[in-house]
Amino acid sequence: MTEALVDIRNLNVRFHGARTVHAVNGLDLSLKPGEVLTILGESGSGKSVTLKALLRLLPEKRTAISGAMTVDGIDVMSLKGRALADYRGGTTSMIFQEPMLALDPVYTIGEQIAEAVCRHKGISRSAGMDVALDMLKKVRIPSPERRLKNYPHEMSGGMRQRAMIALALSCRPKLLLADEPTTALDATVQIQVLLLLRELQKEFGMGIIFVTHDIGVAVEISDRIAVMYAGTLIETGTTREIIRDARHPYTRGLLAANLHDVTPGTRLEAIPGAPPALDARPTACSFAPRCPEAGPVCSAALPPVLTPGAGRRVVCVPKADRFAGATSAAPAVNA
Amino acid sequence: MLIYFLQRLVSVIPVALGVSLICFMLVHIAPGDPLTAVMPVDATAEQQAEMRAAYGFDKPLPVQFVLWLGNALTGDLGTSIASGRPVADEVMRAVGNSLILAFFASAIGFPLGILFGFLAGTYKNGVVDKVITGIAIAGVSVPNYWLGMVLVVIFSVSLGWLPSMGAGPGGSTEWAWDWEHLRFIILPAITLAAVPMGIVTRTVRALVADIRSNDFVTALYAKGLMSRHVVAHVIRNAAPTALSVVGIQLGYLLGGSILIETVFNWPGTGFLLSNAIFQRDLPLLQGTILVLALFFVVTNLLVDLAQPLIDPRIRRT
Ligand SMILES: Nc1ncnc2c1ncn2[C@@H]1O[C@H](COP(=O)(O)OP(=O)(O)O)[C@@H](O)[C@H]1O
Ligand SMILES: [Mg+2]
Helix, strand or coil: CCCCCEEEEEEEEEECCCCCEEEEEEEEEEECCCCEEEEECCCCCCHHHHHHHHCCCCCCCCEEEEEEEEECCEEHHHCCHHHHHHHHHHCEEEECCCHHHHCCCCCCHHHHHHHHHHHHHCCCHHHHHHHHHHHHHHCCCCCHHHHCCCCHHHCCHHHHHHHHHHHHHCCCCCEEEEECCCCCCCHHHHHHHHHHHHHHHHHHCCEEEEEECCHHHHHHHCCEEEEEECCEEEEEEEHHHHHHCCCCHHHHHHHHHCCCCCCCCCCCCCCCCCCCCCCCCCCCCCCHHHCCCCCHHHHCCCCCEECCCCCCEEECCCHHHCCCCHHHHCCCCCC | CHHHHHHHHHHHHHHHHHHHHHHHHHHHHCCCCCCCCCCCCCCCHHHHHHHHHHHCCCCCHHHHHHHHHHHHHCCCCCECCCCCCEHHHHHHHHHHHHHHHHHHHHHHHHHHHHHHHHHHHHCCCCHHHHHHHHHHHHHHHCCHHHHHHHHHHHHHHHCCCCCCCCCCHHHCCCCCCCHHHHHHHHHHHHHHHHHHHHHHHHHHHHHHHHHHCCHHHHHHHHCCCCHHHHHHHHHHHHHHHHHHHHHHHHHHHHCCCHHHHHHCCCCCHHHHHHHHHHCCCHHHHHHHHHHHHHHHHHHHHHHHHHHHHHCHHHHCC
């Protein structure tokens, strides 16, 4: 068995401020080197927070993080100062949802890439610019010499995202975090960028944690999929397992809502209801109130972690147990 | 780039013309005859008409404007009714004194305002921010003539360290770069600097806090930059807006301050203006206002011209 590239154990993230938000609860995740894993979940489920926690980018004062995170043998939780800065962008780097907002508007693309390279490799500025040019070629930006001197506003959305990818990969990270990198792009550009990412992944061999709310994109890019709901990973498995053999009712609901071969006119089977407020740590299955299959046991206690296969993980009360001991475990339901 | 500069330069012409017209009209709209102040009470009708003709007040207004503008363009702003000296000379001397005062106020107010704003915006809602915001609000809201008088009471009357009025020893109005003259400018310069310092502080604070809340700042940390590198990015992002705020404030400073120059008897444009108003010295008033207004136009022009040099986002538009 190969050493895991990423190992996250029992990650909890809580924001306190005007309102307490339990954004991530007891998250376990691991990733092998060179593997592409997608975290799939609707908006607000804690995907971005998980990625930011992995880079320790959450506002320190207002955030309580607990658990263990190891990336390439580095204990991420204990990093600080220079070591943390070396880890960011060096071992693990990130591409963001909206490249227009994630690039500095008053620095040229070349400067922004070279800056990262110089910072991590300790090379001169002109050598950094050479690397930047090389990277722009790698992400296949047309006339890269000219684009090097462009500011972000002088490029199209797809081009900017390519530049962002060039920046993120410029220091050859072992792990790439991609936070909905194609959501802001047009459908055709979206596919090009996905193909590019997959190609670069093969070439560079880095592991990717990809975040999306789009099942189609997840299937396109990933080896494995982890489904997230209200701050909890509720099901993990290979892409094939998730598509063919989803176990969690939420995953099945998501798949049903995204079937592409529906007869025109029939309504998609969207999951009724809204995700729960995150103001308290869950004491039962967060999905139970919306779950068409839930029984009294589901809303009485935290669901168990089932492992139906190697690397497979489902957080759900087995069907047979959902009504067990209903009379004693939960207050009697008036019929 | 060159086209942008030319456009800006040309666009100033109608503004300057409009400003001149308003200056000219202002005084004619005001009630009362501009000559009554200087005319003997018992002047005969002929004497009055003669005087009016001498100052050109007998011609129709549009003709007066064109003549006045033509003269103004050649540097002739007429003759002061009260002193009988050329308005241009009086205004130029006052402008010189106001510029010196503005220079010192700028040297105090802008660096302080930018530094304070930067610190407060970086450590938003912390103790540093609270203290600085307190100072900035005080700077903006305390009436500056009152601040001037308080400073005079403390440093001139009680401690006797600095003179309370004038621009030089023995009532001299000629500036010189020595300690004897510097002593005179310290209090008025501090007083004049208070408001722009406060405004610059507050604007830069909001600006820096806003820039820091952008995603790209998170992204800068994500690529491994340390805080000190990120500061460089924040500065480059803040510079264009900070510059234009400073430019506008500079315009105010150059205009002099009637109240502060009066409190300290500083022989600048504000002081001249208040004299012109109280003595109903029409040509002096027109000339002073015109020069002040043109100062605003020119400083704004300079800011506009400087901005694309430091902000790539403006270059294309
Ligand atoms: N800095 C923060 N402070 C407080 N709450 C936050 C912060 N960042 C995210 N949240 C909350 O955490 C939850 C998860 O957010 P996020 O991870 O961004 O969701 P998504 O899955 O759409 O990426 C949301 O309820 C969001 O409001
Ligand atoms: Mg998100």
